[in-house]
Amino acid sequence: MARIEVKSEITGTVWKVITRPGDKVASGDTLAIVESMKMEIPVITEDGGTVKEILVKEKDPVAEGQVVAVLEE
Amino acid sequence: MNWRTEIDEIRERRRLAEACGGAEAVARHHTAGKLTVRERISSLLDAGSFREVGKLAGRGTYDKAGTLLKFEPAAYVMGIGRIDGRPVAVGGEDYTIRAGTGFGSDRRKGGQGGFIEDLAYEYRIPLVNLVDGTGGTVNTARRKGYTVVPGYGQDGFERSVDLMEVVPVVSAVMGTTAGGPSARALLCHWSIMVRGTSQIFAAGPPVVERAFGQQITKEALGGAKVAADIAGTIDNVADSEQECLAQIRRFLSYLPTNVWELPPVAARDDPAERCEEELAAIVPRSARQPYDMRRLIELIADRGSVFEIQETFGRAVITQLARMNGHVVGIIGNNPRFGGIMDYKAARKQGHFVELCDMFNIPLIFFVDLPGFMVGAESEASAMLREGVRARFIGLQVSVPVFTVIVRKCYGMAGGGAIDRRGLNFKIAWPSAEWGSLPVEGGVKAAYKREIESAPDPQQRERELEEELRQLASPLRTAEAFAVEDLIDPRETRPYLCQFIEALQPRLKTQLGPRRKGGVRP
Numbered sequence: 001m002a003r004i005e006v007k008s009e010i011t012g013t014v015w016k017v018i019t020r021p022g023d024k025v026a027s028g029d030t031l032a033i034v035e036s037m038k039m040e041i042p043v044i045t046e047d048g049g050t051v052k053e054i055l056v057k058e059k060d061p062v063a064e065g066q067v068v069a070v071l072e073e
Numbered sequence: 074m075n076w077r078t079e080i081d082e083i084r085e086r087r088r089l090a091e092a093c094g095g096a097e098a099v100a101r102h103h104t105a106g107k108l109t110v111r112e113r114i115s116s117l118l119d120a121g122s123f124r125e126v127g128k129l130a131g132r133g134t135y136d137k138a139g140t141l142l143k144f145e146p147a148a149y150v151m152g153i154g155r156i157d158g159r160p161v162a163v164g165g166e167d168y169t170i171r172a173g174t175g176f177g178s179d180r181r182k183g184g185q186g187g188f189i190e191d192l193a194y195e196y197r198i199p200l201v202n203l204v205d206g207t208g209g210t211v212n213t214a215r216r217k218g219y220t221v222v223p224g225y226g227q228d229g230f231e232r233s234v235d236l237m238e239v240v241p242v243v244s245a246v247m248g249t250t251a252g253g254p255s256a257r258a259l260l261c262h263w264s265i266m267v268r269g270t271s272q273i274f275a276a277g278p279p280v281v282e283r284a285f286g287q288q289i290t291k292e293a294l295g296g297a298k299v300a301a302d303i304a305g306t307i308d309n310v311a312d313s314e315q316e317c318l319a320q321i322r323r324f325l326s327y328l329p330t331n332v333w334e335l336p337p338v339a340a341r342d343d344p345a346e347r348c349e350e351e352l353a354a355i356v357p358r359s360a361r362q363p364y365d366m367r368r369l370i371e372l373i374a375d376r377g378s379v380f381e382i383q384e385t386f387g388r389a390v391i392t393q394l395a396r397m398n399g400h401v402v403g404i405i406g407n408n409p410r411f412g413g414i415m416d417y418k419a420a421r422k423q424g425h426f427v428e429l430c431d432m433f434n435i436p437l438i439f440f441v442d443l444p445g446f447m448v449g450a451e452s453e454a455s456a457m458l459r460e461g462v463r464a465r466f467i468g469l470q471v472s473v474p475v476f477t478v479i480v481r482k483c484y485g486m487a488g489g490g491a492i493d494r495r496g497l498n499f500k501i502a503w504p505s506a507e508w509g510s511l512p513v514e515g516g517v518k519a520a521y522k523r524e525i526e527s528a529p530d531p532q533q534r535e536r537e538l539e540e541e542l543r544q545l546a547s548p549l550r551t552a553e554a555f556a557v558e559d560l561i562d563p564r565e566t567r568p569y570l571c572q573f574i575e576a577l578q579p580r581l582k583t584q585l586g587p588r589r590k591g592g593v594r595p
Contacts, residue, residue, distance in 0.1 A: 009388070009411060011451060037444055039412035040361045064451070 002073040003052075006045045008062045012036030017058060019069070023051045031069045034062055049073045082141075083129070090128045090146040094169030102169050106270045108314050110150045110165040113203050113247065117163060117318045118154035125152035126189075127182050148173045148206075149182040151189040153198070156322050159330055159337075162193040165203025168248050173206035177216070185257050186228020194232060197331040199241040201321060204258045205248035233260040238587045241328040241433065243321055246271045246300075246307060247314065249291055251280075258307070262429055263324050263382065265309040267317050268297040273307060305386035305418060323380050327394040327401045328433050333585045335434055335578075336401035343375045345398040345571035352563040356481055356505040363409040366391055369480070370406055370440060373567045375399065382426060387418030389447075392426040394435070398571040400578065403430035405491070406440035415487040416447040417460040423490070424464035431471040432588055434581045436574060439491040442481040462595045465490040470590050474577045477501070478566060479548075479557070483508040501559040501569065506548045513542045 015035040019025060030042040031051070049071035056068050093099050093109050102109060108116065114123055130147040148171055151164030164183035166173030181187035184206060193200035214220045236242050237260065244258040246266040250273050258264055258273060266273060274295035282288055293299070297310045309324075311317035329336045349372040355364055370393065371379055378396035389411040393404045405423060407413035415423075430437055446452070446461050468475075468490050475493035477500035483491065488508065492500060509516070517538050518525065528534035552560040561569055 010414070011449060035361075037412050037414050037448065038361060039409070039414070039444065040363060041412050042363065042410065044410075 002049075004045070004047045004049055004071040004073060005067045006031055006043060006069045006071060008034050008041075008043050008064065008066050008068050010034060010036045010041050011064045012041060012062060014056045014058050014060045014062060014068075015040060017054055017056070019051050019054065021051050021053060025049060025051060025071065032056065034068075043068050045069075045071060047071065047073065086129050086141075086144060089144045090131065093146070093167055094148075094171075098169035106314075107168070107205075107248065109169060110167045110203060110205065113165060113314065113318060114150065114152075114154070114163055116315060117201065117203075117321060118156060118161070119158065122155040123152055123163075124154065125150065126192075127151065130178055130182060132176060145176075146170060147176050147178060147182055149175075149184055149187075151183045151187075153192070156199075156325050157337075159198075159325075160196070161199045161201055161325070162189050162196070163201040163203065164189040165247070166206035166254070168205045173248075173254075181228055185230065185253055186232040190228075190232045190236060193240055193242075194236055197240055197333070199243065199325055199328065199330060200236060201325075202242070202244045202257060202261065204244055204246050204250055204254050206254040207249065207251060230256065230260060233257060236260075237262070238332070238432070240331045241325060243324060245317055245321060246273045247317070249273075249277065249295075251275065251277045262328075262432070263309070264307045265311055265317055265320055265324075266297055266301060266307045267314055268310050268312055270314070272296050273300050301383075302385040305383060305422065308383045308386075309381075310385060324394075327380065327396075327435070332432065332434070332587050335581055335585070338401075339375070339378070339396055339399045341375075341399040343378075343398075345575075346568045348564040348567065349373075350564065352566065355563070356503065358505075360481065360507070363412075366406045366408050366410075366440065366442070366480075370395070370404055373570065374402075374404065379404075382429075383422050387416070387420075387422035389414055389416055390419040390423050392422060397438075397567075397574045400574050401435050402574060403427070403435045403437045404440065405437065407442045409442050409481070412444060413442040413482065414444055414447050415457075415461060415464075416452060417455045417457045420446075420457070420460035420464040420487075424460075424467040427464070427467050427471060431473050434473060434585065436473045436577060436581070437471070437475045438570060438574075439475065439477045441477060441479045441483045441488065441491045443484065443488050443491065444482045445485040446487045459595060461487060461490075466592075466594055469495055470592075471495060472584050472588060474499075474580065476570065476573060478570070479503065479506040479508065480563075481505050481507065499558055499573075501561050501566075502548050502552075502557050503563045503566075504548065504560065505563075506557075506560075507546055508548075508551070509546065513539050513546060517542065 012034040016033045019031045026048040032043045034041045052072045053070040132145045133141050134143040148167045153162050183189035242261040244261040244264040246258050255273050272291045272295040278289055278291055301307045301310045311320055355369050374395040380394045382392045389408055391406040391408050395404050474496050477492050479502040521538055525531045525535050548560055551557045
């Protein structure tokens with residue numbers, strides 16, 4: 001099973017976590033929302049799969065390129 | 074008595090050249106998912122339009138009687154042909170022959186200067202480089218008996234540089250390139266590579282291993298993920314060679330043949346008066362929420378006319394060639410999915426795109442939703458300010474008209490870069506627009522610090538000040554003062570723009586020719 005890392009595209013703070021481990025997601029789905037410069041920036045997965053881990057919680061700071069969630073294909 | 078024997082020999086030698094590096098080498102190349110340079114050229118050009126030059130160049134081996142025993146064609150194929158009926162020059166290395174390395178001909182055919190670059194320059198027609206060569210080799214020293222200073226021999230990059238101000242130059246990285254061919258690939262107005270089968274770097278894995286003891290694959294070092302998506306060294310990416318060649322045709326369809334001509338006008342099959350209902354509600358009422366800027370542009374531009382440049386790099390800004398009522402335009406839209414925030418990559422991308430459009434007389438349209446430059450320690454360390462100011466500098470040197478549509482936010486230094494200060498300074502806005510030197514939130518705290526702190530209820534005072542300023546921030550007030558030239562119903566955007574793009578065409582004709590720009594970019 002392929003492990004897919006979903007990363008934040010931008011530096012900011014986790015505003016909302018949308019999905020939970022075990023959820024099935026499709027390409028284009030929003031897994032979490034990062035707040036950056038007062039904007040809600042979605043963390044979108046390019047691949048479909050099952051959420052294995054969410055590595056952040058609300059209010060956590062995230063850096064650009066940081067892994068936010070891990071999916072399994 | 075006639076010349077039949079010699080004529081037959083010319084035909085025979087052409088036939089030998091068609092064989093590239095031989096059946097075995099060609100089969101290996103095909104197995105790797107690649108087309109031969111001859112197949113690439115015929116896919117790229119209008120059917121049957123390729124007129125090859127120098128097909129007989131190569132290395133012949135003869136017996137004592139002077140009979141040809143063996144012929145190895147030159148590892149470079151070039152000539153002229155047509156794309157959409159317009160002439161282009163095209164050339165590329167033949168990887169199946171000694172990995173596309175040179176063969177010490179009297180005159181170079183192409184690849185770094187050479188005949189085909191001279192032809193594109195002298196005839197003022199676009200040049201397409203299909204790069205598939207591996208670059209310099211230490212073998213040169215063995216062949217010559219001495220080592221050479223870089224840039225030696227027939228051609229350095231002088232001609233390649235000259236071309237950049239007169240005709241469109243396109244490079245496609247079709248294999249693994251290092252050194253000279255990598256550099257040649259970059260000396261162009263637009264570049265493309267094929268995901269999975271092409272890589273580009275200054276030096277390949279063996280050199281890296283020797284330098285650092287680090288083992289790395291060529292894909293990890295210079296595949297599309299690094300070279301296009303992360304670094305933006307190469308502009309566009311295709312999933313197959315066929316798609317790559319189709320994208321080259323598409324790119325050239327927006328460009329004039331040279332800087333003395335205007336871009337071709339396409340058939341007007343999409344009514345200029347088309348108004349899309351969807352535009353009235355596409356921007357969310359909450360300024361915090363993103364929306365689909367690509368969809369917004371698609372609804373406004375001629376149907377099916379949008380071609381994105383550097384789609385995977387610097388994604389906070391979207392740069393596209395498109396048509397408005399048949400006329401080519403360059404579109405720059407901030408991407409709210411990335412907050413629209415200009416980071417150093419987006420700034421670099423915007424500056425390059427503006428320069429490209431200016432060079433080829435393509436007017437610009439900005440769709441602005443830009444809260445400002447990216448802030449923070451990381452951003453400062455990546456020279457955000459220098460890249461941002463450079464983009465602004467480039468914007469202030471353009472000669473083409475720039476049209477500004479303020480969709481939502483337009484703030485600060487970055488926002489100012491979307492405005493045609495050099496020209497008509499013509500900006501229209503949607504009802505969702507807001508602007509200023511910085512947003513009200515946060516800005517209030519900075520400007521009225523003492524007043525807020527000395528108030529009996531500082532939070533209350535801050536809210537009051539914010540509310541007062543927010544009322545003044547209504548775009549209607551700015552329109553009253555004619556400080557924005559128009560406030561429009563978003564659905565009218567297409568007809569509005571189409572009419573002005575039409576009206577500015579005569580001006581473009583007055584400024585044809587190379588752009589000579591002074592000064593030193595910051």
